[in-house]
Amino acid sequence: MNDWPLWEIFIRSQHGLAHKHVGSLHAPDAEMAVKNARDVYTRRNEGVSIWVVKSCDIAASSPGEKEPLFEPANSKVYRHPGFYEVPEEVKNM
Amino acid sequence: MHDQARFEYLLRLGDNCLILSQRLSEWCGHGPVLEEDIALTNVALDLLGHARFWLTCAAEVENAGRDEDQLAYLRDAGEFRNVLLVEQPNGDYAQTTARQFYFDTWHYFLLRELKNSSDSRVAEIAEKAVKEVTYHLERSSAWVIRLGDGTEESHGRMQRSIDDLWVYTGELFEPDAIDVEMRERDIGADLESLRAPWLEHVQKTLSEATLDAPSAGWMQRGGKRGVHTENLGYILAEMQFLQRAYPGAQW
Amino acid sequence: MVEGAQLSPEEIQFQERIDAGIKIEPKDYMPEGYRKTLIRQISQHAHSEIVGQLPEGNWITRAPTLKRKAIALAKVQDEAGHGLYLYSAVETLGVTREQTIEDLLAGKAKYSSIFNYPTLTWADMGAIGWLVDGSAIINQIPICRCSYGPYARAMVRICKEETFHMRQGFEIMMTLCRGTPAQKAMAQDALNRWWWPSLMMHGPSDAESTHSAQSIRWKIKLFSNDELRQKFVDQTVPQAEYLGLKIPDPDLKWNAERGHYDFGKIDWDEFYNVIKGNGPCNRERLRARIAAHEEGSWVRSAAAAHAEKRAKRKAA
Ligand SMILES: [Fe+2]
Ligand SMILES: [Fe+2]
Ligand SMILES: [Fe+2]
Numbered sequence: 001m002n003d004w005p006l007w008e009i010f011i012r013s014q015h016g017l018a019h020k021h022v023g024s025l026h027a028p029d030a031e032m033a034v035k036n037a038r039d040v041y042t043r044r045n046e047g048v049s050i051w052v053v054k055s056c057d058i059a060a061s062s063p064g065e066k067e068p069l070f071e072p073a074n075s076k077v078y079r080h081p082g083f084y085e086v087p088e089e090v091k092n093m
Numbered sequence: 094m095h096d097q098a099r100f101e102y103l104l105r106l107g108d109n110c111l112i113l114s115q116r117l118s119e120w121c122g123h124g125p126v127l128e129e130d131i132a133l134t135n136v137a138l139d140l141l142g143h144a145r146f147w148l149t150c151a152a153e154v155e156n157a158g159r160d161e162d163q164l165a166y167l168r169d170a171g172e173f174r175n176v177l178l179v180e181q182p183n184g185d186y187a188q189t190t191a192r193q194f195y196f197d198t199w200h201y202f203l204l205r206e207l208k209n210s211s212d213s214r215v216a217e218i219a220e221k222a223v224k225e226v227t228y229h230l231e232r233s234s235a236w237v238i239r240l241g242d243g244t245e246e247s248h249g250r251m252q253r254s255i256d257d258l259w260v261y262t263g264e265l266f267e268p269d270a271i272d273v274e275m276r277e278r279d280i281g282a283d284l285e286s287l288r289a290p291w292l293e294h295v296q297k298t299l300s301e302a303t304l305d306a307p308s309a310g311w312m313q314r315g316g317k318r319g320v321h322t323e324n325l326g327y328i329l330a331e332m333q334f335l336q337r338a339y340p341g342a343q344w
Numbered sequence: 345m346v347e348g349a350q351l352s353p354e355e356i357q358f359q360e361r362i363d364a365g366i367k368i369e370p371k372d373y374m375p376e377g378y379r380k381t382l383i384r385q386i387s388q389h390a391h392s393e394i395v396g397q398l399p400e401g402n403w404i405t406r407a408p409t410l411k412r413k414a415i416a417l418a419k420v421q422d423e424a425g426h427g428l429y430l431y432s433a434v435e436t437l438g439v440t441r442e443q444t445i446e447d448l449l450a451g452k453a454k455y456s457s458i459f460n461y462p463t464l465t466w467a468d469m470g471a472i473g474w475l476v477d478g479s480a481i482i483n484q485i486p487i488c489r490c491s492y493g494p495y496a497r498a499m500v501r502i503c504k505e506e507t508f509h510m511r512q513g514f515e516i517m518m519t520l521c522r523g524t525p526a527q528k529a530m531a532q533d534a535l536n537r538w539w540w541p542s543l544m545m546h547g548p549s550d551a552e553s554t555h556s557a558q559s560i561r562w563k564i565k566l567f568s569n570d571e572l573r574q575k576f577v578d579q580t581v582p583q584a585e586y587l588g589l590k591i592p593d594p595d596l597k598w599n600a601e602r603g604h605y606d607f608g609k610i611d612w613d614e615f616y617n618v619i620k621g622n623g624p625c626n627r628e629r630l631r632a633r634i635a636a637h638e639e640g641s642w643v644r645s646a647a648a649a650h651a652e653k654r655a656k657r658k659a660a
Binding site: 123 | 394397398401404405406407408409410411412413414417418420421424425427428431466516519520522523524526527632635636639640641642643644645646647649650653
């Protein structure tokens with residue numbers, strides 16, 4: 001009863017980047033989680049937008065699945081620009 | 094000769110923020126939960142910021158070589174111009190919440206008026222402050238509802254505090270000669286006109302909180318002309334101690 | 345490394361990841377000892393932050409100027425934030441904040457011994473920022489690179505904020521030292537009282553410290569207590585000289601051969617007594633935390649009850 005649920009806090013910074021996980025806090029409801037997040041995690045002007053998600057509502061990949069989940073991407077080196085050789089005299093590539 | 098009415102008016106604005114901030118800062122490190130400790134301290138910091146703007150502005154109008162610190166630290170209780178409400182003790186969290194709720198509601202509607210002040214400094218400070226005070230008001234209103242419509246115990250505590258502090262709300266809307274002059278010069282707000290929106294927000298919030306609104310009755314007054322409750326003397330004894338013990342020192 | 349022989353294959357793999365500089369995350373495998381050590385270390389650190397609010401907090405209402413009052417408020421508020429970040433890191437290890445705080449209030453958990461000393465004058469606000477936050481930075485910067493992800497990330501946030509704490513403290517000292525003779529005496533007196541406790545803050549000597557070696561292997565500690573203490577002394581002595589203050593240690597002198605300052609013997613008897621509860625303010629500090637927790641109880645229940653009512657109404 002006394003325990004407020006835990007919320008994960010995501011904040012989008014000034015520079016238009018995506019929301020980023022910054023930490024967590026306790027709050028009785030979503031409204032207060034947003035307000036507390038503003039007070040706890042943006043004391044130095046760190047953000048322009050706040051998302052809060054109840055920690056227990058987050059589904060996460062499990063570390064055991066790391067290889068099946070991420071290995072395939074690892075092997076697709078051709079997705080990265082560094083994979084391609086560009087002659088030095090060719091500019092603006 | 095400086096503009097005495099304007100000076101006094103700015104002192105009122107500054108002293109309200111200063112004394113309430115001083116009260117709130119007593120909570121720092123002792124809040125009911127870490128998140129609240131941090132949030133309440135933010136409100137204290139905002140109000141302290143406003144106090145510094147108003148008092149600096151007052152010192153400039155006075156033009157007697159005083160600054161914000163001399164005004165804050167070297168006036169005695171009789172020279173303070175804050176309303177009685179803000180000097181009331183913190184009590185329990187319900188009492189702190191009720192005091193904040195009554196004040197924030199008034200502060201919000203007042204600053205909205207002052208944004209249109211013919212004095213550009215006043216308008217500028219109000220414009221900046223009202224953004225923070227909008228948040229204060231949302232916060233304290235939500236807490237009144239939460240505590241009023243929480244448990245039986247919190248409901249009882251909240252109702253008691255709402256009732257206890259009611260007597261200090263009348264003064265907020267009673268203009269005296271200075272208020273009238275400031276209003277006529279388009280510098281200040283029409284205090285009487287703030288009563289209706291204040292009451293509407295208070296009643297709406299209390300009803301959502303399942304609390305009874307106190308009925309009109311005898312009101313305490315005096316803060317604006319320097320006649321305070323016993324509380325202010327203690328607040329100043331603590332706040333001003335270093336400046337009084339080491340006159341003229343730089344800190 | 346005698347234990348090496350008894351490590352299970354999982355533990356060996358775990359140690360390899362740590363050696364390779366890979367961060368351990370909450371759901372990853374970790375040896376029970378690693379988890380326990382982290383819980384103990386992070387929660388002690390969290391408790392230190394919130395107990396640490398108290399000695400400085402008691403000067404907020406007496407701050408001598410409005411600017412100093414604003415700085416003090418912001419600083420002490422930051423410490424509450426640090427406590428919050430760190431309790432959150434403990435929660436990722438499966439222990440709720442409520443449980444962690446209960447251990448503190450029951451007297452079962454430790455916090456930094458330095459916060460059991462009293463703040464007697466305004467200069468103590470300067471000395472704490474300069475010396476205590478200064479020590480904390482030295483201890484904490486390496487932890488930003490520790491092996492446990494949530495702890496390392498919390499430390500990054502905290503360290504960013506600590507620099508402001510140290511600077512405002514030094515500025516208070518500087519102002520006092522340039523002020524009246526009474527103010528300068530106040531600054532010297534604060535240094536006299538806070539110097540030795542600040543040296544103790546880095547923990548017992550490595551020879552005495554029970555957990556050091558394993559923690560260093562696990563990269564939840566990156567330097568030994570003695571190394572960190574030496575770093576603090578080397579950094580602080582020239583700052584004291586700049587202020588024109590005298591460090592209260594007759595044995596303090598530059599050792600050109602070592603390239604470090606030598607300093608006198610620390611009174612570890614005092615240290616262990618303060619840890620045990622015999623410091624000047626242990627009881628007040630704990631009582632203040634207990635009072636806040638108990639008096640806050642009905643507030644926390646009310647908010648939870650209200651949230652539940654609202655959720656029900658919404659569902660209906
Ligand atoms: Fe801290
Ligand atoms: Fe710290
Ligand atoms: Fe700090």
